[in-house]
Amino acid sequence: MIDNEIRCQVAIVGAGPAGLILAHMLHLQGIDTVVVERQSESHVRARIRAGVVEQTTVDLLTEIGLADRLHREALVHDGFYIRFDRTTHHLDFHRHLGRHAFVYGQTELVADLIDARRATARxxxxxxxxxxxxxxxxxxxxxxxxxxxxxxxxxxxxxAGCDGFHGVCRQVVDPTAIRVMDRSYPFAWLGILARTTPVTDEGMYCAHPDGLSVHSMRGPELTRQYLQVPADTDLADWSDERIWTELRRRSAADDHPELETGEIIERSLAPLRSVVTDPMQQGSLFLLGDAAHIVPPTGAKGLNLAVSDACVLSHALGTWYALADRSALDAYSATALPRIWQAQAFSWNLTTTLHRLGEGEFDWQLRRARLQRWTSSADEERALGEVYLGLPFPTSWQPELVSA
Structure with missing residues (x-):
């Protein structure tokens, strides 16, 4: 039995970055939305996700008035570090491109977005x-x-289906009408949040013959760090001492002090996979973010792709309501997917280079050769930076369409 009936132009399922940013862009265009989220507000505000925000994403958030706190509190990075053969290298993308990456936890961004939604009274x-x-x-x-x-x-x-890979929106799409292309990796990331001083002033990937370790900052005395572990790892088997021992071993260097240890306040285990759904729409339903695609955490593209999807769909919906022109809606998937595949290619490149994939010396030497190119060639450095700092969004945000 239905107790209440609500009428709106766009129903948005999911209150993550994709859903809330889409809702805000549509609100600014005068398009009425309702946002529905199955989790509690406290759960959504506390979800730990990636913390690297592309310059492209920050530019959009600034334009739509959602980046004030980000600009005050985010850590501004020029690139990231790569360590192998006990030597540390800095990839400085800013010197080639004049742009940055911003370290701003997704929990903080989602809090800003929820507050902005509340302010609209929608x-x-x-x-x-x-x-x-x-x-x-x-x-x-x-x-x-x-x-x-x-x-x-x-x-x-x-x-707008913004409720993630296991959400209801993805499940109602006709499986015979879409292609789901996927790749699972035989390893996972064991992640910790620790009260320690960052080892470098920007994030660092340590490529080791026995597997990757990742070291990123969340503040001057808070770090997020990861270890490559087998996909079937049981988190209970990893004590604090074992985690720190392995992180120190894989990140050991001759040009930096030993990794600092400290209190581990959170731990998690995340399998790595790549998924792309084509098309990302059926009838009046449009999939965004993790509901449409998954990227490995290597390179931190998931959040930024969700924002890109929201930008594309916002433009298409604005065109429909202003001009009664459905062409941009019909082309939503075709417009969004090329940037998604560029991010997938970037993540695949980093994932296969930085992780241990095989058991033999030949595999490690191939990876070393690629790492040596990245750290010795300005052209290779620039090419990585173009994607890491954010390719242009497929469409621009055009609020003026509502009055066209």
């Missing part, structure tokens, strides 16, 4: 149970959910 439902979609192949799709014991139905023109 609907944002957390703790939405039993979310379901209907009639997505028509021009009157619906989203139903239960909140505070009442069943609500949203009648919309379009639905």
């Amino acid at each position: 609907p944002l439902y957390f703790d939405a149970d039993d979310v379901s979609l209907g009639e997505i192949d028509t021009d009157h799709p619906t989203v139903e959910f239960t909140h505070d014991g009442s069943r609500t139905r949203i009648a919309a023109d379009f639905v």
Whole structure:
């Protein structure tokens, strides 16, 4: 039984970066949205995700008025470090491109986005149970959910599926109408958040014959660090002492002090995989972010791709409501996918170079050869930096369309 009926132009399922940024861009264009999230607000605000934000993403957030705190608090980086053969190299992308990467935890960005949504006084439902979609192949799709014991139905023109890889939106897409291209890796990242001083002033990848370690900062006395481990690793088998011993061994260098250890306040285990869904739409449903694609954490592209998707769909919806022109909506997948594949290629390049993939010396020497090119060739450095700092979004954000 339906207790409440809501009418809006765009129903957005998922209150992560993709959903909330899309909602804000549509709000600025005068397009009415309702955002529905199955998790609690406290859970969403606390989710730990990537913390590297591309210059392209920061430029967009600045333009739409969502980057004030980011500019005050983010760490501004020129590139990152690579360590191998006990030697540390700095890849300075800024000197080639005049742009930066910004270290700003996704928890902080999501907090900013939730606050911005609240300020618009537009609907944002957390703790939405039993979310379901209907009639997505028509021009009157619906989203139903239960909140505070009442069943609500949203009648919309379009639905934006921003609820992740395991969300309901991805599940309702006709599997015979899409291609799902994927690759799973035989390893995972064991991650820790620790009260320690960062080993370098920017993030660092340590390529070791026995596997990757990653060292990134979250502040002057807080670090996030990772170890490559087998995909079937049991987190319970890794004591604090074992984690620090392995991080120190893989990051050992002749040109820097030994890695500092400290209190581990959080730990996690993340499998690595690559997934691309084509097309990213069906009827009136459009998939964004992890609902449409997954990238390995190497290179930190997931958040930035979600923002790119939101930019493309915002432009397409703005064109529809201002000009009654559906061509940009119909081309949503074709417009978004080339940038997604560029990010996948970048992540694949970093993942296969920095991780241990085989058991033999031949594999390690091939990886060393590629690392030596990255750290000795200005052309290679610039090419990496172009993608790391953020390729242009496929479409520009055009709020003026609403009054066209």
